[in-house]
Amino acid sequence: MDIDPSSDRPVFKQIADYFRDLIDRGELAPGASLPSEAQMTKTFGVAGGTARRALDVLRGEGLVVTEHGRGTRVRERGPMLRLASQRLTRANRAAGLGGFAADMRALGLEYRQEMLHLGEVPAPRRIAERLNLSVDAPVFVRRRRMWGGGEPMQLADSYYPLDLVEGTPITEENAGPGGSYARLEERGHRLSSFREELHARMPSEDEKRALSLQPGVPVVSLMRTAIDTGGRAVEVFDSVMSADKHLFQYDFSAD
Amino acid sequence: MDIDPSSDRPVFKQIADYFRDLIDRGELAPGASLPSEAQMTKTFGVAGGTARRALDVLRGEGLVVTEHGRGTRVRERGPMLRLASQRLTRANRAAGLGGFAADMRALGLEYRQEMLHLGEVPAPRRIAERLNLSVDAPVFVRRRRMWGGGEPMQLADSYYPLDLVEGTPITEENAGPGGSYARLEERGHRLSSFREELHARMPSEDEKRALSLQPGVPVVSLMRTAIDTGGRAVEVFDSVMSADKHLFQYDFSAD
DNA sequence: TAGTGGTCTAGACCACCGC
DNA sequence: CGGTGGTCTAGACCACTAG
Numbered sequence: 165m166d167i168d169p170s171s172d173r174p175v176f177k178q179i180a181d182y183f184r185d186l187i188d189r190g191e192l193a194p195g196a197s198l199p200s201e202a203q204m205t206k207t208f209g210v211a212g213g214t215a216r217r218a219l220d221v222l223r224g225e226g227l228v229v230t231e232h233g234r235g236t237r238v239r240e241r242g243p244m245l246r247l248a249s250q251r252l253t254r255a256n257r258a259a260g261l262g263g264f265a266a267d268m269r270a271l272g273l274e275y276r277q278e279m280l281h282l283g284e285v286p287a288p289r290r291i292a293e294r295l296n297l298s299v300d301a302p303v304f305v306r307r308r309r310m311w312g313g314g315e316p317m318q319l320a321d322s323y324y325p326l327d328l329v330e331g332t333p334i335t336e337e338n339a340g341p342g343g344s345y346a347r348l349e350e351r352g353h354r355l356s357s358f359r360e361e362l363h364a365r366m367p368s369e370d371e372k373r374a375l376s377l378q379p380g381v382p383v384v385s386l387m388r389t390a391i392d393t394g395g396r397a398v399e400v401f402d403s404v405m406s407a408d409k410h411l412f413q414y415d416f417s418a419d
Numbered sequence: 420m421d422i423d424p425s426s427d428r429p430v431f432k433q434i435a436d437y438f439r440d441l442i443d444r445g446e447l448a449p450g451a452s453l454p455s456e457a458q459m460t461k462t463f464g465v466a467g468g469t470a471r472r473a474l475d476v477l478r479g480e481g482l483v484v485t486e487h488g489r490g491t492r493v494r495e496r497g498p499m500l501r502l503a504s505q506r507l508t509r510a511n512r513a514a515g516l517g518g519f520a521a522d523m524r525a526l527g528l529e530y531r532q533e534m535l536h537l538g539e540v541p542a543p544r545r546i547a548e549r550l551n552l553s554v555d556a557p558v559f560v561r562r563r564r565m566w567g568g569g570e571p572m573q574l575a576d577s578y579y580p581l582d583l584v585e586g587t588p589i590t591e592e593n594a595g596p597g598g599s600y601a602r603l604e605e606r607g608h609r610l611s612s613f614r615e616e617l618h619a620r621m622p623s624e625d626e627k628r629a630l631s632l633q634p635g636v637p638v639v640s641l642m643r644t645a646i647d648t649g650g651r652a653v654e655v656f657d658s659v660m661s662a663d664k665h666l667f668q669y670d671f672s673a674d
Numbered sequence: 675t676a677g678t679g680g681t682c683t684a685g686a687c688c689a690c691c692g693c
Numbered sequence: 694c695g696g697t698g699g700t701c702t703a704g705a706c707c708a709c710t711a712g
Binding site: 169174175176210211212213214217231232233234235 | 699700701702703704708709710711
């Protein structure tokens with residue numbers, strides 16, 4: 165409890181250090197309660213604001229979660245979804261499941277998708293670049309929120325050149341068995357390769373809401389471009405998901 | 420400047436919203452100064468603590484950086500390093516550069532590595548699992564901090580089974596041309612494949628210091644396992660780097 | 675209702691920056 | 694030196710949770 169007000173290190177950081185240490189060492193197990201702010205003012209001899217700032221630090225690091233009126237607890241971490249590049253092989257697609265559905269099925273979680281938008285939009289720059297179109301050229305987008313195990317798992321926007329999706333179920337809410345990749349292949353665009361680009365950052369306010377993110381949890385943006393055997397980019401899949409719940413695995417040759 | 424003290428939304432969040440909006444819309448360009456806290460107390464009619472909390476929010480989101488005595492500015496984002504899986508092909512290794520050195524060379528940044536530790540350590544669980552050893556079995560580690568363009572870029576620990584590195588330059592500060600992968604191949608362990616596992620999270624205090632991370636910037640943990648043609652794991656490369664400065668790209672077949 | 679967190683104030687004092 | 698952020702206090706008032 166060694167808080168030293170005369171130290172160079174600010175008191176609120178010392179208090180944060182104290183609890184971080186307890187958590188790291190497992191003496192405060194996930195789910196365990198931290199003392200209330202009022203308690204801390206007594207045991208550490210500080211004002212309420214100072215106790216509060218210490219907790220702010222831990223919240224910002226994602227170590228604890230606070231519920232108004234109930235107190236502050238050590239965060240419990242759910243299992244992580246391991247997204248391996250093999251999930252997108254033809255064999256897996258042939259099983260009749262789209263990418264995300266297959267992932268969730270593998271984990272035994274029930275799955276559902278919520279369609280947020282379906283229709284033509286002008287291509288944002290990052291999409292246009294990858295589809296080899298000009299910025300603001302019309303593209304077809306399927307914008308949805310994917311749920312797994314009753315929790316929002318990712319925001320996923322799939323973009324397609326218009327000519328590839330007209331008259332296919334890709335423009336409908338249900339893209340059919342095997343997902344939209346299966347539809348593209350039926351239409352003669354046999355998929356040849358994927359490029360995935362990953363980037364982590366803090367979420368925007370909207371993303372925090374849409375994914376029910378705790379404070380202090382980053383998101384991963386995954387952008388996947390699907391290329392057909394003719395070398396044409398036929399889809400850009402642009403998604404955002406909680407970094408907390410996802411781990412990405414890629415296997416590749418050393419040659 | 421529409422701050423409404425009677426709104427449900429807390430005043431400090433409204434102030435944060437106001438500046439976030441200016442930044443998003445580009446009206447406050449990277450490098451531009453925000454008003455001082457004292458200024459804000461006047462223009463928004465709030466106490467100092469409230470103005471400060473608004474800035475805390477923006478700092479936590481990584482949108483602004485504050486320098487003591489100098490003020491708060493919109494963060495300037497440096498260029499991102501694109502780490503493509505192709506960087507580890509044999510052709511690139513043959514060019515005589517280790518993985519990181521090649522990346523930095525490609526960007527025209529000068530490069531240097533700082534050795535933090537070189538020697539035997541008991542294998543942590545995550546390493547032992549990947550090298551197929553038991554936990555705490557002795558392994559050889561090269562623990563270093565990589566610098567690029569004068570900034571710390573990553574913390575990188577390479578772990579090796581003891582029998583693979585004894586008597587090789589891998590145990591020395593300079594592993595020689597082509598890096599340790601080249602040494603392993605010379606010793607008859609021709610590399611066959613790599614597995615990379617990525618995961619993003621907020622940094623620990625130590626990582627923040629070692630990588631000079633701004634508040635509100637997540638890190639990416641990249642763990643790479645190198646497999647030789649005999650199917651043996653010959654190295655685990657365990658690294659942590661600023662999410663701000665790195666983007667990861669993987670190309671793989673759709674078959 | 676008692677206990678918890680959430681917001682806000684007014685002011686003190688210190689530390690760092692740049693002129 | 695004046696201006697900037699950084700820490701801390703003491704207290705008011707509100708909102709949510711649970712018994």
